Amino acid sequence: MAGLIDIDLLREMFSISSDIVDGRLGGPLGAASRRLRGWVGNGVYEDAAALTPLDADRTAELKLAEANLAMHFALLGLNTQLRPSGVVKTERVEGDTIINYLTPAEIKQLADQYLNQAEEIVRPYCD
Numbered sequence: 103m104a105g106l107i108d109i110d111l112l113r114e115m116f117s118i119s120s121d122i123v124d125g126r127l128g129g130p131l132g133a134a135s136r137r138l139r140g141w142v143g144n145g146v147y148e149d150a151a152a153l154t155p156l157d158a159d160r161t162a163e164l165k166l167a168e169a170n171l172a173m174h175f176a177l178l179g180l181n182t183q184l185r186p187s188g189v190v191k192t193e194r195v196e197g198d199t200i201i202n203y204l205t206p207a208e209i210k211q212l213a214d215q216y217l218n219q220a221e222e223i224v225r226p227y228c229d
Contacts, residue, residue, distance in 0.1 A: 105135030106150055106165045107172075115169045126179060127172070134171035138164065138220075142227045163223050170220035177213045 109127050112118065118127070139147040142164065150161040181204050183193065192202050204212065 104151065105131060106138070106147075106161070106168045107131070111165075112169055112172055115166075116173060122180065127176060130175035130179070131168075131172045133175045134168050134220075137171055138168045138224065141224055146227055160227055164227065167220040167223040170216045170223065174213045174216035174220065177209055177216070181209050 107115075109124050109131060112127060112131060113120070142150075146160070147164070149155050149157070150164045155161040183203060191205075192200060194200050
């Protein structure tokens with residue numbers, strides 16, 4: 103089932119690095135599509151996915167909501183690095199750059215903000 107947005111548009115909307123492989127975004131994007139369809143119903147979702155939707159403004163807002171939902175679902179996986187020694191909290195990469203990953207509480211807070219944004223956007227279109 104195709105969604106309202108694809109991985110390329112998700113990358114563009116949130117400036118997601120091309121270093122992040124598509125496989126890390128596809129699952130969250132599919133989950134976002136299914137959740138959004140559940141919220142607004144098949145008729146509204148199918149209209150938004152049509153080549154010529156009845157309501158272009160609604161379509162634009164549903165695409166934005168789907169993108170926010172995808173980020174909500176993707177954040178945990180994108181911010182969790184697993185090594186043979188366990189979950190990485192801080193690591194040094196090439197050029198002595200130090201990367202600090204968000205804590206579980208910070209991930210949840212940010213993910214919840216994306217979810218809240220999606221809910222606010224889609225509220226007028228829910229069944």
